[in-house]
Amino acid sequence: MSGQAATQELSGSALLRRSFRKSFPPAVHGEGAYLWDAQGKQYLDFSGSAAMNFVGHGVSEIVAAMTAQARPLAFVNSRFTTSVAEQYAQELLSFAGENFAGGAVYFCSSGPEALESAGKLARQYQREIGQARRSRMLTIRNQDSRPPHVESAGKIEALAEPESGVAAVVVEPGSEAALGSEGSAKNHFEEIARLCRERDVLLIDNEAVSGIGRTGRNFAVDHWGIAPDIVATGKGLSSGYAPLGAVILSKKVVAAVSSGSGFFMHGFTYSSHPISLAAGRAVLKYVLQHNLIESSDSARDGTIAHELKERLTPLRNLSFVSRVCGVGLLWRVEFAGDSSKAAFRMHDNFSSKVAQAAVQRGLLVYAMENGTGGEYGDHILIAPPAVISSYQVSWACEQLGAAIQQASAQA
Secondary structure: OOHHHHHHOOOOOOOOOOOOOOOOOEEEEEOEEEEEOOOEEEEOOOOOOHOOOOOOOOOOHHHHHHHHHOOOOOOOOOOOHHHHHHHHHHHHHHHHHHOOOOEEEEEEEEOOHHHHHHHHHHHHHHOOOOOOOEEEEEEEOOOOOOOOOOHHHHHHHHHHOOHHHHEEEOOOOOHHHHHOHHHHHHHHHHHHHHHHHHHHEEEEEEEOOOOOOOOOOOOHHHHHHOOOOOEEEOOHHOOOOOOOEEEEOHHHHHHHHHHOOOOOOOOHHHHHHHHHHHHHHHHHHHHHHHOOHHHOOOOOOHHHHHHHHHHHHHHHHHHOOOEEEOOOOOOOOOOOOOOOOOOOOOOOOOOHHHHHHHOOEEEOOOEEOOOEEEEOEEEEEEEEOOOOOOOHHHHHHHHHHHHHHHHHOOO
C-alpha cells in the first residue's frame, strides 16, 4: 500500500481531503462571524470562508428563502424559466447600475463557471457582429502596485487590433483595489476601456472575489467609474449558502445575440437552479437592507472596514511582513523571507505556518502559498463577513500578530 493510501486509511475518513498531512475538524455550526467544530471549539472566520461569506453564517432569512423555494420547486431544466430567476435577474441588473439597463443575466454555479461563460459569450458576440476570427481572451493581472501600466495598455493596444484575434480583455479590478493603487489603476482602466470601445473588443470584469459589496462598492470596478460589457461574479453572490455564479451582460452584448443567431450556444446542468437563486436573492436583499456595502467602505470613518484597516496597519512592523494592503473587507498580509524582501521559497510555506498558528488561537485566515501569491512571496487573505464586530476585529488582529510572530520564531 502506498504511503498516501495508508495515510488516508489511518485517517478513518472515506473523503479525499485537500491534504493528507493536516487534520480537518468537522464544522458543525456557524453564526455571524463565528464557526464551531464538533469539539465545541470556536473560530473567528476572519477569511469569510475564502472570501465567500459576506453576510455572516446562520442568517435565518436566507435559510427560510431557500426552504420556501425548495418546497414547491427544487429543480427544473432549461426548457423552463422560473419566477425566482426572472425576479433575481432584474434585481441584479439594477444592482449592477445604469450601464446594464436592458441587459441580461446568465446564472451558473460558481465564479470560474461565470468567467468561462463570459469568455464564450465574448467569442459568440464577435461571430454575431461578423468578426469570427476574434477568439482570443487577453487577461490583464496586476499583482503589485508597481506594474508597468503604460506597457500593459500598449500591449492591449497592439493585441486589440482586428488581425490580432482578440475578442475580449479580462480585467480584475478587485486586485487593483486591494493593492491600494487608486490613481494609477484609474488611469490604467480608463485606457483599457477606451481601447476596447474603439476596437469593439469586449471588456470583461472578473468580480469573482470582489463583487457584491466586499470592497465598499457594489462591484470593485465602481471604484474607477469604468463601464464593462460583461461582469462575471460568484462567491459573495450567495455568500456561500448555495453554489452560485452569474454573468451580467450589457444591452450591447444581448442585442448582438438576440438579433443574430438568437441562441446562446452554452449551458450547465445546474444553471439557474431555483434554490441557489433563492439564496442569492435573499443575500442581496439582506446586504441592501443592512447597509453592508456602506459598512465595507474602508475610506469612510466609523465603518467596520475602516477599523479593520486601522487595526491591520501595525502588522507592517512585524518580522517577515513585507506589506499590508487592501480595501474594504478584502485585505492581504504579504511575507518576505529576509530584510531584502526576497520572496519565500515554494517549500517554506510561511503563510501556511501563520495560518496554522492562527487556527490554534481560534482564528481562521486563508493562506495563499508562493506560486499563487504576489511578487513579494506568500500572503494570507483576510476577508471577514461584513457583520463582524469592532471587538472581533480587534481580537482577530491581535491574534494574527501573535501568529505571525510565532511563525517568524520558527522560520
